[in-house]
Every structure is written in structure tokens, then in C-alpha cells.
Amino acid sequence: MELVTQITLNHYLTLSGVLFIIGLAGVMLRRNIVVIYMGLELMLNAANLALVAFSRFGVAPNLDGHVMVFFIITVAAAEVAVGLALMVALYRLKQTTNTGDLTSLKF
Amino acid sequence: MMLEPLTFWILAIGLIAAAWSVILQRNPVASALSLAAGFVLLGILFLTLGSSFLMMAQIIVYAGAVMVLFLFIIMLLDLKTEEKRPVPYARLTVAVLIAAAFGCFLGTALTALPRGGEVLSWSRPAPPMDAGRIGELLFSKYVLPFEVTGVLLLVATVGVIMLGKKEAK
Amino acid sequence: MNWVILLAPLVSAVLITLVLHPLRKISAGVSVLACAVSFAASVKVFLADGAGSVSAVTWLDYPGLLTVTIGALTDHLSTLMLLIVSGVGLCIHIFACGYMKDDPGISRFFAKLSLFMFSMLGIVLADNLVMMFIFWELVGLSSYLLIGFWFERPSAAEAAKKAFIVNRLGDFGFLLGILGVWWAWGTVDFGELKNSVSAAALPAVLAQNPLAVTLIGLGLFMGCIGKSAQFPLHIWLPDAMEGPTPVSALIHAATMVAAGVYMLCRVFFILELSPQTLQIIATIGAITAIFAALIATQQNDIKRILAYSTLSQLGYMVLAVGLCATSAAMFHLCTHAFFKALLFLGAGSVIHALHHEQDIWRMGGLWKKMPITAATFLIGTLALTGCPLLAGFFSKDAILLAALHNNIWIFGVAIITAALTAYYMFRLFAVAFLGQARSAAVQHTHESPPVMTLPLTVLAALAVVGGYLGQQAYLGQPHADHAGGGLVLWLSVLVFALGAVGGLWLYLRAKSERVHVDIFANKFYSDELYQALFVNGQQLLARILDWIDRWIVGGLIVRGLAVLATVSGEILRLVQGGNVQAYATVFILGVIFLCYWVMVHLQHLF
Numbered sequence: 001m002e003l004v005t006q007i008t009l010n011h012y013l014t015l016s017g018v019l020f021i022i023g024l025a026g027v028m029l030r031r032n033i034v035v036i037y038m039g040l041e042l043m044l045n046a047a048n049l050a051l052v053a054f055s056r057f058g059v060a061p062n063l064d065g066h067v068m069v070f071f072i073i074t075v076a077a078a079e080v081a082v083g084l085a086l087m088v089a090l091y092r093l094k095q096t097t098n099t100g101d102l103t104s105l106k107f
Numbered sequence: 108m109m110l111e112p113l114t115f116w117i118l119a120i121g122l123i124a125a126a127w128s129v130i131l132q133r134n135p136v137a138s139a140l141s142l143a144a145g146f147v148l149l150g151i152l153f154l155t156l157g158s159s160f161l162m163m164a165q166i167i168v169y170a171g172a173v174m175v176l177f178l179f180i181i182m183l184l185d186l187k188t189e190e191k192r193p194v195p196y197a198r199l200t201v202a203v204l205i206a207a208a209f210g211c212f213l214g215t216a217l218t219a220l221p222r223g224g225e226v227l228s229w230s231r232p233a234p235p236m237d238a239g240r241i242g243e244l245l246f247s248k249y250v251l252p253f254e255v256t257g258v259l260l261l262v263a264t265v266g267v268i269m270l271g272k273k274e275a276k
Numbered sequence: 277m278n279w280v281i282l283l284a285p286l287v288s289a290v291l292i293t294l295v296l297h298p299l300r301k302i303s304a305g306v307s308v309l310a311c312a313v314s315f316a317a318s319v320k321v322f323l324a325d326g327a328g329s330v331s332a333v334t335w336l337d338y339p340g341l342l343t344v345t346i347g348a349l350t351d352h353l354s355t356l357m358l359l360i361v362s363g364v365g366l367c368i369h370i371f372a373c374g375y376m377k378d379d380p381g382i383s384r385f386f387a388k389l390s391l392f393m394f395s396m397l398g399i400v401l402a403d404n405l406v407m408m409f410i411f412w413e414l415v416g417l418s419s420y421l422l423i424g425f426w427f428e429r430p431s432a433a434e435a436a437k438k439a440f441i442v443n444r445l446g447d448f449g450f451l452l453g454i455l456g457v458w459w460a461w462g463t464v465d466f467g468e469l470k471n472s473v474s475a476a477a478l479p480a481v482l483a484q485n486p487l488a489v490t491l492i493g494l495g496l497f498m499g500c501i502g503k504s505a506q507f508p509l510h511i512w513l514p515d516a517m518e519g520p521t522p523v524s525a526l527i528h529a530a531t532m533v534a535a536g537v538y539m540l541c542r543v544f545f546i547l548e549l550s551p552q553t554l555q556i557i558a559t560i561g562a563i564t565a566i567f568a569a570l571i572a573t574q575q576n577d578i579k580r581i582l583a584y585s586t587l588s589q590l591g592y593m594v595l596a597v598g599l600c601a602t603s604a605a606m607f608h609l610c611t612h613a614f615f616k617a618l619l620f621l622g623a624g625s626v627i628h629a630l631h632h633e634q635d636i637w638r639m640g641g642l643w644k645k646m647p648i649t650a651a652t653f654l655i656g657t658l659a660l661t662g663c664p665l666l667a668g669f670f671s672k673d674a675i676l677l678a679a680l681h682n683n684i685w686i687f688g689v690a691i692i693t694a695a696l697t698a699y700y701m702f703r704l705f706a707v708a709f710l711g712q713a714r715s716a717a718v719q720h721t722h723e724s725p726p727v728m729t730l731p732l733t734v735l736a737a738l739a740v741v742g743g744y745l746g747q748q749a750y751l752g753q754p755h756a757d758h759a760g761g762g763l764v765l766w767l768s769v770l771v772f773a774l775g776a777v778g779g780l781w782l783y784l785r786a787k788s789e790r791v792h793v794d795i796f797a798n799k800f801y802s803d804e805l806y807q808a809l810f811v812n813g814q815q816l817l818a819r820i821l822d823w824i825d826r827w828i829v830g831g832l833i834v835r836g837l838a839v840l841a842t843v844s845g846e847i848l849r850l851v852q853g854g855n856v857q858a859y860a861t862v863f864i865l866g867v868i869f870l871c872y873w874v875m876v877h878l879q880h881l882f
Contacts, residue, residue: 070164082263
């Protein structure tokens with residue numbers, strides 16, 4: 001019962017891990033590049049959650065975790081912009097966003 | 108007293124459901140909308156941890172800008188609902204195994220964590236976490252990464268413009 | 277002075293090869309001149325009689341271990357040998373000017389001839405075993421070059437190879453012998469060896485291993501077996517007749533093949549230590565003598581008859597060394613050099629006149645056409661067969677006498693060989709020079725030019741008087757004074773008469789071969805035997821090694837590695853499916869593995 005009523009750091013970390021694994025599964029299983037990207041965003045957010053939780057509960061609670069999350073959000077925004085631009089370029093070239101059809105790396 | 112667990116569980120279940128929805132929806136637009144919901148829920152979770160600034164940043168940047176970008180691309184590329192393909196059981200098995208392994212790893216890590224069992228309580232004073240303090244940190248201790256991030260954004264902008272341009276014939 | 281002897285031919289060889297090559301006549305002249313200079317210097321050294329004097333330059337010096345000099349040792353043995361080599365060499369050089377006149381490669385020929393003279397004189401002058409071995413090999417090289425002088429003829433190229441390879445076998449033994457000498461006495465210098473070698477005071481290593489003395493002796497004798505073409509390794513000498521005839525005369529009759537005998541005399545004080553070695557040497561010599569004489573009775577090629585005769589006479593010399601009669605051996609070497617060079621040059625004169633016809637059954641009646649050649653050839657024949665009062669008579673009797681005193685069996689063999697020698701030489705003379713002309717070429721031939729007949733005359737004179745001169749120089753007293761001398765004298769005259777009469781009687785009016793003995797005509801099948809035993813065996817070995825190389829080394833190892841790389845590449849290629857997600861999956865696997873590893877192994881860091 002305590003597990004449900006007492007919310008601890010572990011709860012947040014577990015939630016973060018579950019989110020991360022779901023994102024990971026998306027990256028591994030989905031074929032649409034846009035959705036794979038969404039999986040990546042989920043994983044980033046899971047990490048953010050863990051950072052914020054540590055920042056609140058950590059051995060010496062402070063704001064460093066927050067600053068880290070701030071940077072992650074910034075970089076993720078840049079990454080999404082570049083990634084989506086790449087996707088547009090790719091689509092122009094191949095007329096598809098399905099990874100099953102993008103096999104030019106095959107030897 | 109039961110406010111904290113109640114809030115947490117509602118948010119957690121909603122977040123997991125949204126995440127599931129992201130990776131299971133066949134329609135990319137539905138995935139994107141689920142993701143937006145997830146972002147918002149996560150922002151609220153940040154708030155439960157006492158970080159209002161990050162909640163705002165999360166909602167503005169992610170649920171706002173990033174999601175708009177996603178939707179914009181989906182519309183631009185005119186992505187259709189994925190047609191049903193036979194379930195790739197081999198890949199599915201591998202993915203599940205990897206996820207399980209990762210889960211085991213996380214579980215092992217959590218049990219070894221000190222202070223993992225510290226209980227969340229809103230009444231107990233959290234360290235001061237307002238935007239002002241984060242700003243101070245950014246312009247003092249983290250000024251170099253901050254500047255570099257600015258350069259990164261600039262480079263990303265230039266790169267995106269270059270990528271978006273039609274190839275000169 | 278000693279260096280002039282050695283260096284004059286070398287200078288000539290280098291000069292001709294590098295500068296004078298296009299000038300044919302000048303090349304020949306330079307070579308003859310060099311030989312003449314060597315001869316003059318040899319005469320001067322001989323007259324000066326600097327007994328045992330050495331002028332040496334240290335070449336390798338490892339104090340207490342080995343000192344090798346390049347030196348010129350001029351004692352009784354070497355000065356006489358110098359005279360023979362340079363004197364006979366000079367005659368042959370002059371003869372070659374006429375014989376090779378029309379050959380396009382005359383400059384090359386004389387360059388090689390000079391190189392040979394240099395090497396041969398080096399052997400004679402060598403003051404230690406290592407230097408001797410070096411020149412020994414140089415002689416082998418120049419012999420190879422000269423046998424293969426007409427290398428465009430496959431048979432000549434084959435013969436050159438054969439001579440070279442067979443000689444290597446002997447030289448290997450020689451090298452082992454030299455190493456043995458160094459191991460036992462710690463020096464290779466003849467002078468030092470002579471002082472330290474004695475049967476009474478053997479070094480400890482030899483006193484403990486009596487067999488080693490014999491083995492060292494046999495090793496040195498191996499060199500002689502190869503170079504002097506003794507019995508098991510005799511096969512190269514008859515084939516060496518593929519070379520130009522002056523080469524056969526100089527190298528394969530008068531000088532190089534005698535180098536083996538010379539070397540045996542040089543190191544005789546080592547051979548002497550082991551009676552078994554001497555026994556073996558004498559036996560090998562006797563076998564070679566009679567074996568080659570028997571083959572010579574059935575040959576038809578004029579040069580081959582002379583080649584087998586040379587083998588037989590070399591057997592005589594070796595036999596004499598084995599019987600401790602080194603001065604008799606050297607005496608015979610000397611007279612043999614005169615008359616065998618004479619015979620070869622006579623044969624060369626005939627061959628030249630008949631446009632390279634060598635079959636004696638296509639000659640005949642040359643006596644009238646080429647009187648000088650025929651007369652000198654007759655003198656050579658008489659000298660070789662031991663006609664009384666000519667050179668061979670004295671030297672052969674000296675050997676027979678030594679045999680009689682030492683070993684009656686060997687004496688018997690030697691006597692029979694003497695009879696056979698007279699028989700086959702008179703067969704040759706009767707068929708080639710007497711009787712009727714048997715081919716058109718003979719009828720249109722004429723005497724050779726003076727440049728060729730002059731050396732013949734000089735050598736003929738030497739063949740006549742060589743016996744008297746040599747007896748003084750080598751033996752010191754008239755040979756008939758020894759006990760049993762009378763018996764030997766009469767016996768040798770008897771066998772000479774028997775053989776000569778037999779040969780003349782059978783072949784004087786013969787139109788074709790009268791006596792057929794296949795086994796002699798086929799050289800006791802020795803070539804076939806070698807083919808079967810060694811060449812085929814070696815071929816088999818080569819084939820096995822080829823198989824191993826092809827399938828084990830090349831196939832399994834080299835190609836196997838390539839196949840392994842290809843197969844593993846093909847397998848790994850399957851991973852490269854081109855699916856980025858698969859790559860991501862593997863990447864994540866790696867990350868997980870890394871995390872586990874860090875947690876398990878680096879726990880203490882947290």
C-alpha cells in the first residue's frame with residue numbers, strides 16, 4: 001500500500017524508465033521515420049524527467065539538473081528542426097519515409 | 108495528504124497511455140497529437156517536482172514549437188496512414204528482449220540507488236527553483252555551454268535553410 | 277712478382293669485358309699477352325727458387341679463431357705447377373687464336389679464358405685452404421662459362437649445367453673438409469698446418485675421434501672427386517666436351533681437372549694421417565682409371581675418346597696419391613698436361629679442318645692431308661700410351677712402380693689400364709689418321725695455319741722431352757734404379773706393345789667398328805643410372821614439394837585465409853542489411869552491454 005501512497009524518487013525514475021523503454025520500442029519497431037522521431041523525443045523527455053527528479057530529491061538538491069534539462073530542450077528543438085529538414089530532403093529524393101524502403105546503406 | 112500520490116498516478120498513467128498511443132497509432136497525425144498530450148502531462152509532472160520554469164519551457168518549446176513542426180512536416184509530406192503490414196515477429200521479439208534487458212538494467216540500478224526511497228511531499232520546502240535562479244546559473248556557471256548552445260541553434264538554422272533549399276541546377 | 281702471375285690474366289679479363297669487347301683481334305692479343313706475362317713471371321719465379329716463400333695479405337682476421345690471408349705460396353710444388361699451367365695455357369691461347377678466328381664471340385671467349393687462367397693460377401698459388409676454395413669455385417664458374425660458350429646449343433647449355441651441378445657436390449665435401457681441418461687444427465694456412473699436423477701429436481678432438489681424421493681426409497678428397505672427375509662424379513667431364521676444343525684442352529685435360537690432384541698433393545700431409553683415406557683414394561683412382569679406359573675403347577667421337585682417356589689418366593694420378601707417391605702423381609700430371617693438351621689441340625686442328633666433324637669414322641687418311649697435325653698427334657699418342665723414351669713412359673712407370681710396392685691388385689688394374697690405353701689410342705689414330713678417307717670433307721681438307729700448328733709442335737717437343745725434365749724435377753733419380761724397376765719397365769713396354777699392336781691390327785683396315793661391347797659404348801649406363809637414381813628421385817621430391825606447395829601452403833594456408841576472409845565477409849555482409857533500424861537495434865544492444873559491464877566491473881567507482 002505504501003508503494004501507492006508514498007510517492008518516492010523511485011516512482012519518478014521508474015516512470016522515466018518506462019517512458020524511455022516505450023520510446024525505445026517505438027524507435028526499434030516503427031517504420032515511419034516521423035514516428036521514429038517521435039519515439040526519440042519520448043526518450044529525451046524520459047531523461048528530462050529523471051534529471052528533474054534527481055534535482056528535486058538528489059543528495060544535494062540544486063538547480064544543475066534544471067539547467068541540464070533546459071539545454072536538452074534547446075538542443076532537442078534544434079535537432080528536430082534539422083531532422084525534419086533532412087526528412088523533407090529525403091522525401092524529395094525517394095518519395096518515401098519508410099525505413100524499409102531506405103536501404104541505400106546496404107552493401 | 109493523498110494529493111501527491113493521486114496527482115502522480117493520474118499523470119503517470121496518462122503519460123504512459125500517451126506514450127503507448129504514440130508508438131501504436133497507425134496514423135502519424137494521431138501519434139503526433141498523443142505526443143503533444145504526453146508533453147503537456149510531462150510538463151505538469153515537472154510542476155509536481157516544483158519546477159514551474161521547466162513546465163513552461165516544456166509546454167512552449169515541445170508542445171508548442173516542436174509539435175507544430177511535426178504536424179507541419181506530416182502535412183507537408185502528406186503522410187498517409189501506414190498500410191497494414193504483417194507483424195514482423197522476429198523484430199518484435201528482438202525489440203521486446205532488448206526492452207526487457209533494459210528494464211532489468213534500470214531495475215537493478217534503482218534498487219542500488221541511495222535515497223531512492225525518499226518520499227515526495229509538497230509541504231516540505233523544496234530548494235528554491237524559480238526562473239531567476241536558473242537565469243543566474245545560465246549566465247554565470249553555465250555561460251559557456253549557453254553560448255555554445257546559441258551557436259548550435261544558429262548552425263541548425265543555417266543547416267535547415269540549406270537543406271530546405273531546392274537543389275540548384 | 278707472384279702477384280703479376282695472378283693479376284695479369286685478371287686485368288686482361290676485366291679489360292676485354294669492359295673495354296676491348298668490340299675489338300676482336302686486340303682482345304685475343306691482350307689475352308695471349310696476359311698469359312705470356314704470367315708464363316714469363318712463372319719462369320722467373322721458378323728460376324729464383326724462393327722455396328716455400330709466401331707473400332700474403334691478411335684478409336680476415338679473428339685473432340685466436342681464424343686468420344685468412346690472400347697469399348702467394350711459391351714452393352717446389354706450386355712453381356712447377358705454375359710453369360705447366362701458364363706454359364700449356366700459353367700454347368693453347370695461341371692455338372685458340374686460330375681455332376676461334378671465325379667465331380663471333382671470340383672476345384667473350386678470350387675474356388673467359390683469361391678469367392679461367394686467373395682462377396687456376398689462384399688455386400696453384402693459394403697459401404691456405406679458404407683462398408684455394410675461393411679460386412676453386414672461380415675455376416668452376418669459368419669452366420661453366422666456357423663449356424656453355426656456345427650456349428645457343430641446348431646440349432652445350434645442358435653440359436655446362438651438368439658440370440656445374442656435379443662439381444657442387446664435390447665442392448660441398450671439400451668445404452666440409454676445410455671446416456674439419458679448421459675445427460681440428462684451428463688454422464687453414466698450409467704453412468702452419470704443415471708445422472702442426474703430425475700423426476704423433478694429433479689434437480685432442482682428433483685423438484678422441486679417430487674416424488674424424490678419415491672423414492676430414494675424405495671431405496678434402498670429395499673436392500678432388502668433383503673437380504678431377506673421379507668415379508662417382510665423373511659424368512660431367514665427357515659432356516664438358518661440348519665446349520670449344522681449346523677449352524677442352526686447357527680446362528678439361530691439362531689444368532683444371534688436374535687441380536684436384538694438385539690439391540691432394542698440397543694437403544697430402546693431412547690425408548697421410550689416415551690409412552683408410554689413402555686406401556679409398558687409391559681404390560677410387562684405380563676404379564676410375566680402368567672404368568674410363570674401358571669406355572674409351574668403344575667411343576666414336578674423337579673428343580670423347582680423349583675425354584675418357586683424361587678420366588683414366590686422372591684416375592692414375594689419384595691412384596698414385598693414394599699410394600703415397602705424390603711426386604709420381606705430380607710428374608704424371610705434368611707430362612699428361614703436355615701430351616693431353618697436345619692431343620686435344622691435334623683433335624681441335626682436325627675438327628677445325630673438317631668443319632666441326634668429330635666422328636672418327638668419318639675421318640681417315642688424314643695423315644697425308646695434315647702431316648704436321650698427324651705427326652704431332654702420333655707423338656702425343658705415343659707419349660700417352662707409354663712408348664719408351666717419351667714423357668708418359670717415365671711418369672706412368674713411376675706410378676706403376678709405386679703400385680707394385682704397395683698393392684698388387686692396384687698394380688694389376690694399372691697395368692691393364694695401360695694396355696687398354698694403348699689399345700684405344702691406336703684405334704683412334706688408326707681410324708682417324710690412317711687408312712682411306714671416309715668422307716668428302718676429308719678429301720678437301722688441308723693443314724691448319726701456323727698459328728695452330730706451332731703450339732702443336734711446341735707441345736710435341738715437350739711431350740718428347742718432358743719425361744727427362746720432369747724426372748729431374750720430381751723424382752730426382754732415374755726410375756729404373758728402384759727395386760722392381762726392371763720388372764715394371766719390361767711389363768709396361770710389353771703391355772704398350774700389346775695394346776698398340778692390338779689396336780692397329782684390328783682397326784688399320786677397318787671400314788667400321790670391329791668390336792661391339794654395348795656396355796662400354798653406353799658408358800656403363802652411368803648417365804642412365806644417374807637419371808634413374810638422382811634426377812628422377814629429385815623430380816619425385818620436387819613433385820611432392822610442388823604438391824605440398826600447391827595444395828597445403830598455397831591452397832590451404834594462403835587461399836584458405838583468403839577464403840576465410842571472404843566467407844566471414846559474406847556472413848558479416850548479411851548484417852549490413854541497409855536497414856537503419858537494425859543498426860540502431862544493434863547499437864542499443866551495445867549500449868546495454870556497456871552499461872551492464874560498467875555496473876558489474878566499475879561498481880567500486882560509485
